[in-house]
Amino acid sequence: MSNDRSDGVAPVPAGERPLGELIEAGSRYLARRGVAEATSVCEWLAANLLGCGRLELLTHTAAPVGEERAAILRSQLIRVAGGEPVQYVLGEWDFRDLTLTVDRRALIPRPETEQLVDIVLAAEDLWCGGAPWIVDVGTGSGCIVLSLVHERPGARLTAIDISEAALALARENSERCGVGGRVEFRLGRGCGEFVAGSIDAIVSNPPYIASGVVLGLERHIRDHEPHTALDGGEDGLDIVREITRDAALVLRRGGRLFYEIGDDQGSAVRDILETHGFDEIEIREDLAGKTRFALARLRGL
Numbered sequence: 451m452s453n454d455r456s457d458g459v460a461p462v463p464a465g466e467r468p469l470g471e472l473i474e475a476g477s478r479y480l481a482r483r484g485v486a487e488a489t490s491v492c493e494w495l496a497a498n499l500l501g502c503g504r505l506e507l508l509t510h511t512a513a514p515v516g517e518e519r520a521a522i523l524r525s526q527l528i529r530v531a532g533g534e535p536v537q538y539v540l541g542e543w544d545f546r547d548l549t550l551t552v553d554r555r556a557l558i559p560r561p562e563t564e565q566l567v568d569i570v571l572a573a574e575d576l577w578c579g580g581a582p583w584i585v586d587v588g589t590g591s592g593c594i595v596l597s598l599v600h601e602r603p604g605a606r607l608t609a610i611d612i613s614e615a616a617l618a619l620a621r622e623n624s625e626r627c628g629v630g631g632r633v634e635f636r637l638g639r640g641c642g643e644f645v646a647g648s649i650d651a652i653v654s655n656p657p658y659i660a661s662g663v664v665l666g667l668e669r670h671i672r673d674h675e676p677h678t679a680l681d682g683g684e685d686g687l688d689i690v691r692e693i694t695r696d697a698a699l700v701l702r703r704g705g706r707l708f709y710e711i712g713d714d715q716g717s718a719v720r721d722i723l724e725t726h727g728f729d730e731i732e733i734r735e736d737l738a739g740k741t742r743f744a745l746a747r748l749r750g751l
């Protein structure tokens with residue numbers, strides 16, 4: 451980033467300027483480079499730099515931040531302007547009550563997935579028996595499984611991922627969240643490696659984007675987030691089929707299956723679930739009114 455006024459970031463040694471001016475200049479810089487929600491993004495970076503929340507920033511805007519911090523902010527702005535997701539630049543992101551480390555090893559946790567956790571927590575019959583065994587397939591950063599163990603400490607939890615790198619991140623996050631040792635992490639594909647009929651529930655936000663669509667995604671997703679976390683094969687449903695087939699074997703009769711799915715996949719997922727012996731199938735919407743979740747129960751004898 452150059453130091454001239456046209457660049458809108460640091461016409462004078464930036465650290466001597468009040469934070470508010472720096473945020474304004476940084477927001478203009480990001481907006482000119484086509485970054486969506488430029489002001490919010492700049493505020494996230496500034497709040498993270500100061501170790502405060504975005505709302506608290508207001509109490510700091512009149513004071514200079516100092517050159518060291520300003521230099522960090524400038525380098526972060528350059529990364530975001532270059533297309534890197536702000537979450538990876540920050541290196542951490544909030545998911546429900548947890549702050550998780552996020553980096554290129556795994557998908558950035560999305561707000562819709564917070565709702566998937568709500569759906570699992572609200573499944574009363576799952577929790578009434580005491581300590582259900584729940585398996586999170588495709589754990590990524592660990593956001594789902596770590597929220598479950600945090601919010602329902604009694605449950606037995608296992609997290610699986612096909613990616614060694616993602617699993618390492620999930621393990622690190624379990625330590626960061628103070629629940630290390632309370633989740634079993636397994637490197638693997640699908641969830642077929644359990645004793646038949648032993649699991650109470652399976653939850654998954656699998657890769658569900660059709661291969662042909664992945665390359666057309668916005669560049670901050672396509673060029674930075676792992677494709678193993680996005681690409682669900684020709685119609686986006688390869689991993690859903692794999693997990694559903696495995697789940698029909700390892701879930702106990704009456705066991706529950708919870709998916710996050712694509713907004714155009716409701717009826718196809720319903721068909722897959724029916725074919726593999728699931729009933730009480732529900733397709734639900736997210737808070738934006740888009741089809742987003744599939745819930746089902748493995749048929750009893």
Ligand SMILES: C[S@@+](CC[C@H](N)C(=O)[O-])C[C@H]1O[C@@H](n2cnc3c(N)ncnc32)[C@H](O)[C@@H]1O
Nearest residue numbers: 559588589590611612613639640655656657679
């Ligand atoms: C969409 S990401 C979800 C990550 C995290 N659960 C979340 O909600 O943010 C899907 C994850 O599934 C993993 N994955 C892909 N194929 C898999 C398979 N066949 N079996 C297990 N995990 C798989 C990917 O490595 C990735 O971490």
